[in-house]
Amino acid sequence: MARILFVVPPMTGHIQPTLAVGDALTSRGHECAWVGHGEVLERVLPRDMRALTLGAAPDGGPWREELERIRDRAQEVRGLAGLKFLWEDVLIPLAHSMLPGVRAAVDEFEPDVVAVDQQAFAGAFAAREKGLPWATLATTSADRQRSLADLPRVLAWTEERLTQLQVDLGLEPLSSPENSLDCVLVFSTAALAGASDAPPTTTHFVGPALSERRPTVGFPTDQLAPGTRVLATLGTLNGERGGRFFQALAEGLGGMDLQVILAAPPDLGPFPANFIVRPFLPILDLLPHVSAVVCHGGHNTVCESLAFARPLVVAPIKDDQPVVAGQVVDCGAGLRVSFGRPRAAHLQQALGRVLNEPDFEQAATRVQASFHKAGGAARAADHLEALLS
């Protein structure tokens, strides 16, 4: 029996895949714990999973305000300005502020292996300092090497930020310090993410780790209408930012002969009669009941949809989403539409195509098969166990 510590950033989508991996390890007799921001772990981690929360925020106060500030700003910036913001205002400060708490968690839990999210650099540094075996969890397949390959100066800029970060923390600056030299687990497959230049002996495409255990969200299944149904979600986006898109969605899909199950703030309406609108939706429970998914290109939503072989219409907003949307289009499992300048007619046309042209569902089925073969959470657990020897 061994102890495995997961180091996670304050982003729900990055924590979710670790739950299934943790469950797989626990069922094999290992002990798991998660270190991260209390406010977020409280919400995402099931009660029986052990949470080691970080101490106070850098200013000595609660993290809530700091996290809200990041969340609000993050919804405003897109494009390459969004990339700059992500690094300068989120990832680098996060590494500084998380490191003391992660070190304390390592001292308290005494892990045999540390499993570190690719964006929680503090975990990589703490494991390195202690000489502990560690793995990188690439919970989204759109890493910086992949998405910035053709913008070398921008890639170099991210590398400089990481070098400076290590210098500031008194660490020997290594290149790509977020990637373990022993094990990088990518929660996708080549069928979706495309071929990779990463070293094949240490980079493992394990596919998505879908958790059976997730917060229960009620849904009135008796409201599901017979005929074609479609699921639509923009993740945790706030209503203000998504307003125009939701409006185009209502206009474009309102006249179609299908039912739309939409995750949106209820105060945004009115929505057409063929819409069911809820602030939160149990995505995995609803996927068996729908024929296609309209989403923002969040890595988890896309992988969950493809795990059910559902074709997609993707309207990427920011960060890794344009890359993930590109993967969906390239593998043939869906179409991309504009989020910033949404058009009702485009949405209607794109959805009509993914529903009616069998190629999209066939491509989604191919990706689904690749997920089964990749092994998911169980395979990820195998690789983490292999680090014990």
Place this chain on the structure above:
Amino acid sequence: MSDTLQTVGRMIQEVIGDDWDLDQPITLETSFGDDLELESIEFVSLAEALKVEYGDEVDFVGWLSTKELDEIIQLKVGDVVEFIDLCRSSN
């Protein structure tokens, strides 16, 4: 409107998957950051489209690869048009 601007405008539309409103035409002053919110992957798609149009005559990838992050954020459509015209006039 110059031919180059028209061509680049059409390619941007293809890349961002959108019909641009007539009341918001793509001009030399349109910025790739604030106005178009182009992502890194979309710059790459634009480069591919330009290569198909102009061939080796216009090395947009090479030109872009010399740009710093802040320069790319502030890049305007006019800068790309100017670069393309320069490449083509020197050949």
